[in-house]
Amino acid sequence: MSRYIMVIDTRRCVGCQDCVVACQTENNVPSGYCRDWITETASGEYPTVRLEIRSERCNHCDNPPCVHCCPTGASHVHERGGVVLVTPEKCIGCKACLASCPYDARFIHPKGYADKCTFCIHRVERGLDPACVSVCPTHCMHFGDAEDPLSGVSRLLATRPHHTLLPEAGTKPRIYYLT
Amino acid sequence: MIEYTSTRHNPGIDPTLHLWGWEIPVYLFLGGLVAGLMMLSGYHLLRSRWDHDRAHGHYVTAPLFSLALLSAGMLTLFLDLEHKVQVWRLYLTFRPASPMSWGSWILLLVYPALAASALLTLPDSLPRLVRRLPVLSRVAATLSGRDGTVHLIGFANLVLGAMLGVYTGVLLSALGARPLWNSALLGPLFLFSGLSTGAATLHLLSHLTPRARGDAPGFSDALASVLVTWLRPPSAPEGSRKLEQADNSFLTIELVLLALFFGGLMTSTLAHQTGARLLLTGPWAAPFWVFVVGSGILLPLLLQFLQAQRRIQSTLVPALLVIGGGLALRFILVAAGQASHWSIALP
Structure with missing residues (x-):
C-alpha cells in the first residue's frame, strides 16, 4: 500500500x-481561486530573525477530518497513495469539509462543489x-x-530536520517542510 | 514577533473564514426550538391520558407549529447548499462519522413522529379542515383510541426531539478545526437552549390557543394573536405557570452549561482559550453578554421568578426574550466559531 x-x-x-x-x-482552476499558495513566516527579533517560505496546499492528512465529516462520501481517500479527493458529482456543497479543515485548504468551486489539491x-x-x-x-x-524506504522523499525525511503544519490538530498531515 | 503573509485568496476562506451566513444559525435555532417543542409535547403525551374534551391548550397547536418551523428550517438549510441539485445524495448513504449524515437521517425520522402527533391533535388544531376531510378525523380517532399508541407517539417525539436537539450542537462541535466549537458540551447546551426556547414558544402558544372554544382555529390565528397579546398582558392560562417554572429550570441548566463550556475551553490549549475569548472579551463579547446572557437568560429568569412569586403581572415578555436569546446564541456561536482557528495560537 x-x-x-x-x-x-x-x-x-x-x-x-x-x-x-x-x-x-x-x-483549470477558476480565476480568483487557488489550490496551492505561498506563505512567508518571519519570526524572531533582529538580529536573530528567521524567514520561512512555504508552498502550501491540502495536506492529504492520514486522519482527514474533511473525509470523516462528509455526509455523502464525496470526500474520500483514494486507494492509490491514500490521496484525499472529492467526487464533484457526489458533493452537495454543504461546506462542512471546509469548516473542518484546519489548513483552510478547500474552497467552493463556482460550480458548487468543494475543490482542492x-x-x-x-x-x-x-x-x-x-x-x-x-x-x-x-x-x-x-x-x-513514504512506504518505500528507498524513495527520494523517504531519504530526505531520514536525513533532514523537518516539520509539518499544525501537528497539534491531530490530522497527521503529509506535506513535510525541510528546515 | 511573527509576521505572516499568504498569497491565498479563495472567496469564503480569505481573509477570514465566512462559509455560513444567516441560513445555518436560523436552521440551528429552528431545529433546536422544534426539538424542545417535540420533547415537551412528547412528555405531555406520555404523562397524560388523551381526552379531547379536556382541551390540551397549547399542546394542541404545538405539533403543527413544529412542522411549519422545521420545514422553514429545512428550507434555510437547503438555501445554504452550494450544489443544490445533488441534495438527494444525502439519502444514498449513511456515514456514521458525519454529524450531517446523522442529522439528515434523524430529520427523516422526525417528520413522521411530528406528523403523527399533529394528526392526533388535528381535530382540535384545525377543526374546519377536519370537518371538510372526515378521513382525518377517523385517523385522529384511531391514533387517540388507545393509550398505548398515544404513549408510543409521545415516546418517539421525546427521543427524536432529544436527538435533534443534541445533533444541532454536535454538528458544530465535531468540526475540530474550529477550537471554539470543539467542546462536547455544545450538544447539551443547544439541547437545553432548544428546550428553553421550546417552553417559551409553548408559553406563547398557550396565550394563542382558545381554551373554552372547542372548534376555534387557533393555529391559523397564531401570528395575529401574538401581536394582540403582546400589547396587553394576558391572564396566565392554566399550565403556563408550570411552563414558566420549566423554562426557568432549562435556563438555569443552560447557564451552568455555558459556564462549563467556557471553563473547559479556558483550561484547554491556547487555541481554545483564544476561541473562548472571542466571546468573553473579544469582538463578539458585547452581543454575547447583552443578548445571550443578559436579555436571553438572566432577565427572563428574573422576570419569570417574579411572575411566579406574583410580584409582577404575567406577560409574554420573558418568553419573547428567551426566544431572542436562543436565536442570538446560534448567530454568535456560528460567526465567532468561524473566526476561531488553530493557527491563531501559533508561536
Whole structure:
C-alpha cells in the first residue's frame, strides 16, 4: 500500500509562485481561486530573525477530518497513495469539509462543489510528478511514496530536520517542510 | 514577533473564514426550538391520558407549529447548499462519522413522529379542515383510541426531539478545526437552549390557543394573536405557570452549561482559550453578554421568578426574550466559531 507524501525544502524555496501557476494551468482552476499558495513566516527579533517560505496546499492528512465529516462520501481517500479527493458529482456543497479543515485548504468551486489539491493524481497515475513539483525551478519540491524506504522523499525525511503544519490538530498531515 | 503573509485568496476562506451566513444559525435555532417543542409535547403525551374534551391548550397547536418551523428550517438549510441539485445524495448513504449524515437521517425520522402527533391533535388544531376531510378525523380517532399508541407517539417525539436537539450542537462541535466549537458540551447546551426556547414558544402558544372554544382555529390565528397579546398582558392560562417554572429550570441548566463550556475551553490549549475569548472579551463579547446572557437568560429568569412569586403581572415578555436569546446564541456561536482557528495560537 503506497502512501504518497510531498517534501518541500524551505531552504531552497524562493516563493516564485511557479507551483501556483502550474497548478492553475494543469487543473483549470477558476480565476480568483487557488489550490496551492505561498506563505512567508518571519519570526524572531533582529538580529536573530528567521524567514520561512512555504508552498502550501491540502495536506492529504492520514486522519482527514474533511473525509470523516462528509455526509455523502464525496470526500474520500483514494486507494492509490491514500490521496484525499472529492467526487464533484457526489458533493452537495454543504461546506462542512471546509469548516473542518484546519489548513483552510478547500474552497467552493463556482460550480458548487468543494475543490482542492488532488496531488495531480491524474498525472501520478501516468508516472508523472504533480504539476507543481515538475515545474519548480529550484527543485525544492519532492513527491513520492513514504512506504518505500528507498524513495527520494523517504531519504530526505531520514536525513533532514523537518516539520509539518499544525501537528497539534491531530490530522497527521503529509506535506513535510525541510528546515 | 511573527509576521505572516499568504498569497491565498479563495472567496469564503480569505481573509477570514465566512462559509455560513444567516441560513445555518436560523436552521440551528429552528431545529433546536422544534426539538424542545417535540420533547415537551412528547412528555405531555406520555404523562397524560388523551381526552379531547379536556382541551390540551397549547399542546394542541404545538405539533403543527413544529412542522411549519422545521420545514422553514429545512428550507434555510437547503438555501445554504452550494450544489443544490445533488441534495438527494444525502439519502444514498449513511456515514456514521458525519454529524450531517446523522442529522439528515434523524430529520427523516422526525417528520413522521411530528406528523403523527399533529394528526392526533388535528381535530382540535384545525377543526374546519377536519370537518371538510372526515378521513382525518377517523385517523385522529384511531391514533387517540388507545393509550398505548398515544404513549408510543409521545415516546418517539421525546427521543427524536432529544436527538435533534443534541445533533444541532454536535454538528458544530465535531468540526475540530474550529477550537471554539470543539467542546462536547455544545450538544447539551443547544439541547437545553432548544428546550428553553421550546417552553417559551409553548408559553406563547398557550396565550394563542382558545381554551373554552372547542372548534376555534387557533393555529391559523397564531401570528395575529401574538401581536394582540403582546400589547396587553394576558391572564396566565392554566399550565403556563408550570411552563414558566420549566423554562426557568432549562435556563438555569443552560447557564451552568455555558459556564462549563467556557471553563473547559479556558483550561484547554491556547487555541481554545483564544476561541473562548472571542466571546468573553473579544469582538463578539458585547452581543454575547447583552443578548445571550443578559436579555436571553438572566432577565427572563428574573422576570419569570417574579411572575411566579406574583410580584409582577404575567406577560409574554420573558418568553419573547428567551426566544431572542436562543436565536442570538446560534448567530454568535456560528460567526465567532468561524473566526476561531488553530493557527491563531501559533508561536
